[in-house]
Amino acid sequence: MKQYRALGGLAALALLTLTACGGGSSNPLSTASSAVPASASGSGSAPAGGAGSVTVGSANFPENVLLAEIYAGALKAKGVQVTKKLSIGSRETYIPGLQDGSIDVIPEYSGVLLQYFDKAATAVSSDDVYAALPKALPATLQVLEQSKAEDKDAIVVSKATADKYKLTSIADLAPVAKDLVLGGPPEFKTRPDGVPGLASKYSVTFKEFKALDVGGPLTVNALKNGQVQAADLFSTDSSIVTNGFVVLADPKSLYTAQNVLPLINKAKLTPAITEALNGVSAKLDTPTLTTLLAKVAVDKKEPADVAAEWLKTNGLG
């Protein structure tokens, strides 16, 4: 529905891009190189041959703002003219903004982005989700290469628990979970990927489930102080770094992949932009993002400064 409405509102631009791209954009890895010159010359909104100019947007939570600052910094370093419109709001607000040209690029998460455009999507692993994205996205939008960084639900244990039971993956919990208490948000008790999912996919059944908060202070403190031995937290939560928690791997993809990746208006793409953003994605992984986010959330540093510092040390800024 949303797709059609958006397309209706942007019929002219969509038509231009569709005709310009022809049929060669189904492979996500080839789109970046093949589609860019075509759409750039077709729409005329990006200066042909130049580095281009974009408006970087972000959702209204610290991690997304930080990612947008990283994108903005990397783009500037490649000579792209960058305007920032950060903390816009939720996906329901900024996706229309991306389609009407208010913003041109935004850091996104692969799983929820796919879900937004395709309610019936079933892909869960990083590769499957990424492969499904180009077909689900409206013709005006495109994702560039995805990073290894993911922000999603994760089963997290304390260092002591991980050492004691030699835990690295959720599957390792199966024989020992009967002695452990799991903490998480109240809905985790009934959510398909919560307690029932752990039981059906990994045969992990905990002694008890304690309903706490959504990755908030109650859950973090309970895990830190031993009221629970395992907890559902977000994989980029700064408390994971500050408390030395261990994130258990999810080899069976109980949680849909949520790789960080740039979502961009195709008409604005230039080779310089592609190069800059793919450069960021190549260097970004979950521990990096978690550490950077901790600098913003815990040390109260400016997202722009944290972004600039990281870009510099990685030769991107």
Added chain:
Amino acid sequence: MIGDVVGWLTDPAHWSGVDGIPTHLFEHVWYSLLAVVVAAAIALPLGLLIGHTGRGTFVVAGLANGLRALPTLGLLILFVILLSPHITGTLVYLLPSEIVLVLLAVPPILTSTYAGVQNVPPAVRDAAEGMGMTGFRVLTRVELPCALPLLLSGVRAATLQCIATATVAAYVSLGGFGRYVVDGLAQRDFPQMAAGAVLVAGLALVADALLVLLERLTVSPGVSGRFGEPAGAGGSGRVRGMSRMVQRFLPLRTNLSRQETS
């Protein structure tokens, strides 16, 4: 919606097990009762003392009313986070829950107790003293029975508040009917949430009815109003001024007023 709630409440699956209504009823009553008993143990002696001596009313009344303004949920989470490094097990959630409930229950019991004692007609107090009662006997034999209706209304208010607020215990992983409210909201299971609210309201009504019954049984008929106003209630200022003189004739005066009112 109402049908859904009734359906939820009458589903046999919700009446057994660790997440069943009987389990959560027991927990809810336990949290509330514990809080009211602890609050009464603090507030009753303090209230009687303040009412009897007339000292500290301003400070204690201000403090008690200040306590009422504390945000329960914020305080609860603060206590959990402060205590969690020092206490293990479920106590780390039970103790903060009880602290915030006691803080809520103390002010109504405290204020109603000292107000009840202070509102005992001075003539009655004077009469008791005139009969040679010691301060402690005046308090227990005269002031306390006279203050009992107001005192018990404070206990009733505190109990209702505790039963309603004990739902926050579920916010920090404990049980009680709050479990249905908190889980129902998080799981978008609104019949469960509404059923939780109905159960809390029902429990509050039952508890209130029981306390009314207690009031009937414990309050002296002379105080509860069956004989009209207690002796000397009207025109207390004048009576107080005359009290020293009247003391001598008290038995007579009491008889007289009984005759007048009955």
